[in-house]
Amino acid sequence: MSSPSPLVPAFPANATLTTRVHDALENAIITGELKPGERIHADVLAAQFGMSRIPVREALRSLHEAGWVDIKPRHGVHVRERTAEELDELFEFRAVVEGMVARWAALRRTDADLDALAARIEENREAGDEPATGAGFYAALRAAAKNSVLATTSAALEKRARFYFSTVEHQLGEDWRHVHEAVLDHVRAQDADAADRVAHKHIEDTGKAVAALLFDR
Incomplete structure (x- = not known):
């Protein structure tokens, strides 16, 4: 059998x-x-x-x-096939959405939200060399943003993005770990502009890196 x-x-x-x-x-x-x-x-x-x-x-x-x-x-x-066009459009839009998530999280977070974000970062740190996308961190960030419509949109885009980066995540390095720490610092300081800017740029950079690996750019 x-x-x-x-x-x-x-x-x-x-x-x-x-x-x-x-x-x-x-x-x-x-x-x-x-x-x-x-x-x-x-x-x-x-x-x-x-x-x-x-x-x-x-x-x-x-x-x-x-x-x-x-x-x-x-x-x-x-x-379905992966396409360079969808990848570009997906990460372009996701960068805007995740920037907004970080912005609202900075403005609306509670002490419990900060503890949850810090815990997710520590979990990722303990994972060592295992590939990780920071899904737990983004979920905690969505919770801190306190908007269910934004959270649903963000989660759907994250899932679609995983379709592209899941097969190359071993090659993406660990810069995202430092980005999450920077976002948390800005959220803790309630610096909405900085949190938005860092999250937005990180998603844009990730999209470019994934495109280079998948489509030889």
Whole structure:
């Protein structure tokens, strides 16, 4: 008997079958386990997940609507391709959004928010050489900004950005660690302009670095 597929995760007990498959496939696409252009077969996935084809097909449709896969008649389902144009537009917009998150965090943070940000930085420091994107730090920064609409937008852009940098994060260095510390210093000092400027520039620089690695710029 063959070993279980690495795509099969430990699902939350309260998630629907469609949601479970969607989340598992989305994560596999973002991390590069499913490659851009790779074909996805519903029948094969249904067997791997141990379920009928109906929730798998529903999950694939939701992934198509979210922009993670392409579904074409007679060509099947394929993981979407990465493009230089989307990368540029994505990081250009994300830089503005993350700058605003840092700005509002500086203006609205509480002592508890500062403690949470410091804890996320310490967790990243303890991770050592393990690749990390600072997702926990950005989540804490969004919480400090106190705006649910901005938080939702920021989280969605972060997820889309991971689709691009997850496969090259080992090559991006560790400058982001120092950036997070600088952002926290500005947030603690309630210097909104500086927090915005540092966060904005960091995302822009990251986009340029990822583009150079993925598209030989």
